[in-house]
Amino acid sequence: MSENESKEQKEKDMKIEKGNNTEEKILASAKRIFFQKGLKGARMQEIADDAEVNKAMLHYYFRSKERLFEKVFQDSIANVTPRVTEVFLEESVSFQVKIGRLVGLLVDLFAEEPFLSNFFANELARNPDKIFDLVLDIEGGAIGQIIPILNQQILEAIEVGKVKSTIRPAELMLNIFSLCLLPMLSKGLVQRTLGIDDNHMDRFMQKRKRTVTQFVLDAIRP
Amino acid sequence: MSENESKEQKEKDMKIEKGNNTEEKILASAKRIFFQKGLKGARMQEIADDAEVNKAMLHYYFRSKERLFEKVFQDSIANVTPRVTEVFLEESVSFQVKIGRLVGLLVDLFAEEPFLSNFFANELARNPDKIFDLVLDIEGGAIGQIIPILNQQILEAIEVGKVKSTIRPAELMLNIFSLCLLPMLSKGLVQRTLGIDDNHMDRFMQKRKRTVTQFVLDAIRP
DNA sequence: GTCTATATGGAGATAGAC
DNA sequence: GTCTATCTCCATATAGAC
Numbered sequence: 001m002s003e004n005e006s007k008e009q010k011e012k013d014m015k016i017e018k019g020n021n022t023e024e025k026i027l028a029s030a031k032r033i034f035f036q037k038g039l040k041g042a043r044m045q046e047i048a049d050d051a052e053v054n055k056a057m058l059h060y061y062f063r064s065k066e067r068l069f070e071k072v073f074q075d076s077i078a079n080v081t082p083r084v085t086e087v088f089l090e091e092s093v094s095f096q097v098k099i100g101r102l103v104g105l106l107v108d109l110f111a112e113e114p115f116l117s118n119f120f121a122n123e124l125a126r127n128p129d130k131i132f133d134l135v136l137d138i139e140g141g142a143i144g145q146i147i148p149i150l151n152q153q154i155l156e157a158i159e160v161g162k163v164k165s166t167i168r169p170a171e172l173m174l175n176i177f178s179l180c181l182l183p184m185l186s187k188g189l190v191q192r193t194l195g196i197d198d199n200h201m202d203r204f205m206q207k208r209k210r211t212v213t214q215f216v217l218d219a220i221r222p
Numbered sequence: 223m224s225e226n227e228s229k230e231q232k233e234k235d236m237k238i239e240k241g242n243n244t245e246e247k248i249l250a251s252a253k254r255i256f257f258q259k260g261l262k263g264a265r266m267q268e269i270a271d272d273a274e275v276n277k278a279m280l281h282y283y284f285r286s287k288e289r290l291f292e293k294v295f296q297d298s299i300a301n302v303t304p305r306v307t308e309v310f311l312e313e314s315v316s317f318q319v320k321i322g323r324l325v326g327l328l329v330d331l332f333a334e335e336p337f338l339s340n341f342f343a344n345e346l347a348r349n350p351d352k353i354f355d356l357v358l359d360i361e362g363g364a365i366g367q368i369i370p371i372l373n374q375q376i377l378e379a380i381e382v383g384k385v386k387s388t389i390r391p392a393e394l395m396l397n398i399f400s401l402c403l404l405p406m407l408s409k410g411l412v413q414r415t416l417g418i419d420d421n422h423m424d425r426f427m428q429k430r431k432r433t434v435t436q437f438v439l440d441a442i443r444p
Numbered sequence: 445g446t447c448t449a450t451a452t453g454g455a456g457a458t459a460g461a462c
Numbered sequence: 463g464t465c466t467a468t469c470t471c472c473a474t475a476t477a478g479a480c
């Protein structure tokens with residue numbers, strides 16, 4: 001009895017830490033390694049070591065490196081999109097505030113997962129067609145819904161005079177995404193160029209939530 | 223006589239096309255392949271094929287893949303930095319116009335060399351320390367001079383009330399670079415997401431020179 | 445499901461003739 | 463300087479015992 005309870009408790013703790021079963025452990029490690037080193041740079045052995053499982057297990061669960069990669073990629077996208085959608089579907093929040101929340105969300109996201117930005121930039125630029133297909137393949141095209149939603153809300157904001165009429169929706173989205181992603185991408189270089197330590201850099205990035213928001217709001221103000 | 227002339231003419235033509243000697247041909251091809259596929263993704267054989275030379279030649283001239291890559295990287299940086307410096311050292315041009323020229327220069331640069339942006343983003347995020355050292359190693363630290371120059375000019379513009387006092391130089395540089403680079407990085411995906419053809423995309427990017435400039439100028443206006 | 449051992453192929457790099 | 467042939471290593475992937 002108490003032995004059983006203790007065992008269950010242990011498994012629960014493990015689940016919080018790095019997944020309760022082999023498959024989840026592999027996915028967690030694959031995510032980390034692929035994010036850091038990219039598809040070509042990552043080694044199956046390294047992923048296996050990180051996950052503390054046998055290398056053969058990777059093939060047992062995911063068949064091939066390519067498939068494992070695709071799974072990791074899709075999971076990542078699927079994790080982000082609902083959070084973005086949520087921000088913009090909330091009623092009774094001004095467009096300006098939504099922009100601020102979107103920026104905060106994106107900055108935090110790329111800060112929490114330092115290599116997610118690499119991941120996007122890399123594979124996205126490498127073969128966009130494949131990425132496009134992978135993205136479309138995610139749970140009923142969740143990401144496909146975001147574009148029209150953002151598009152409509154920007155147009156509405158322009159309509160009621162809250163946003164400059166020369167702003168085009170696609171460009172605004174692109175600009176916001178650029179301002180949030182690239183700094184994380186070049187974090188290491190920026191840090192060394194400015195000659196600041198980790199603490200300063202973290203604060204620099206945190207401040208960017210406000211400054212980028214302000215930058216964008218100033219740029220779109222009529 | 224006329225035979226010699228014809229031979230020289232032929233060599234001259236080749237030089238324009240892809241370099242007159244093996245070394246230059248290799249560099250040109252290596253640049254293209256590395257830009258597209260990154261350090262790990264590129265194959266020495268592919269570079270050799272593209273350059274129409276024997277694979278052994280790559281090692282003869284550049285010793286190893288790693289060294290070839292570093293050479294390509296340094297050449298690329300060394301090619302960009304003087305053009306940026308030039309914009310900001312020109313006297314009797316307003317700060318606003320300089321911003322416009324910088325944006326135009328960067329957009330064109332990333333448009334002309336579609337994979338330069340990948341290259342930056344990839345290797346830069348991958349191991350910033352190494353990239354930093356490589357950059358410093360270029361012809362007397364040309365890039366090291368740009369940061370202080372930009373820094374000073376932004377501060378001066380703030381001083382005379384042409385730029386918002388809350389703007390911080392490092393962030394402004396980062397923002398401009400982000401707005402110019404990332405869209406090219408995600409060009410393929412953007413194109414497919416918006417469902418537009420190559421012609422439209424090219425025009426979209428050309429227009430961005432003006433819209434990004436406007437975006438930035440609006441954002442920094444006091 | 446999990447392990448060990450191994451097959452298989454492909455990559456960077458070099459030797460050595462010309 | 464340029465070529466062919468080859469070495470060596472290592473990564474993905476699988477076979478097969480447990």
